[in-house]
Amino acid sequence: MFKNKKILLIGAGNMGQSLIRGWLKHGYKNILAIDPNLEVKKTLSNLEISFHEDIEHFHFDVDVIVIAVKPQVLDEVLHQISMQDLSKTAILSIVAGKKIKVYQEALGDVSIVRSMPNTPSSIGNGMTALCASSQTSEEQVLLSQSLFESVGKVAWVDESMMDIVTAISGSGPAYVFYFIECLISSAVKAGMKEDLARELAIMTVYGSANYALESEKNLQELRERVTSPGGTTEAALEVLTNGDFKDCIDLAINQAKKRSEELN
The missing domain is CATH 1.10.3730.10 (ProC C-terminal domain-like)
Incomplete structure (x- = not known):
């Protein structure tokens, strides 16, 4: 159902790479990754994905943007993507400790899905909690769930539970x-x-x-x-x-x- 959806991953560190491998294993074909680190590009060079080093001049014609950057660079990333038309795009964040309202303040009333995965996702045995903004459609909810089921189990929670989720399964x-x-x-x-x-x-x-x-x-x-x-x-x-x-x-x-x- 979702295998042909176009996925953009911003930030291809350890968790991002685990997600990419999980997506490829489960048949997702249209994967783009952006990361300025040339070592990351070298690591991912043998995978069937498109890789870009610079977010600034990239046109975001995608179904979902997965943000997997460090918290300290999130503001710059949100500034860059805020210049794009995101009305039909789901924003899926794995940035630790950042609430949905942070994304809404920067991007407006768009679909936001916040996640808390854990490191066993790297071997396909992860546990990820998800929560979504009211603007998220049923299809975007199912897409987000499918993406994380590629690396383990998924549970939907109210955002008020994300701190205890972080303490239990995240840490x-x-x-x-x-x-x-x-x-x-x-x-x-x-x-x-x-x-x-x-x-x-x-x-x-x-x-x-x-x-x-x-x-x-x-x-x-x-x-x-x-x-x-x-x-x-x-x-x-x-x-x-x-x-x-x-x-x-x-x-x-x-x-x-x-x-x-x-x-x-």
Whole structure:
């Protein structure tokens, strides 16, 4: 339905490149990218896309513009595209911490879709939250969803939820990586070789996440199935519980949410 839509990506950094590869894999054919970095051009040279280095003299005859630049250059990008006719174009932003109103103030009453993807999108296992302005048509909503389903799962939320989304799924991979690091460190301290500890820790988290996704049981039931009375798991969980593990997680999430609110 959307494979022939013309997509313009402004900013082809890590996330932008992940999106391009996901789109190509899922059959999108009309992809244009703009990025001033010549190294990026070299990286993308073997892909079937059109590449431009300069936004200033580019004519935006496209169905959707995906903005994937650093927040500090967003104002200049919005200034450049504001000179174009965007009445039939959806603006899809992955710029962290920038609300829909920022785009409306610069571009007027056009279709704006704000997104919060995460880094597992680079391997097609991302989680992206989306919210849209009232000017966004049903077709533009479906197009935006399709573009991000190329790199993982998608959830639509109210914009008021985007700060907590950022704290949970946007920043979440870092928490998981840190937990894995801690498991590896503990195993090494106990005498295990690091490569084996790494494999055990990563596969345990990977397998547990997939088990949780596929199981009809809730997380508490899954946890209790592993936790035999008087056993090793119960001993470890008692330490986590007595050490206020849950409170520590709550505090971390609240701090991330607060920081996201400040960046807005």
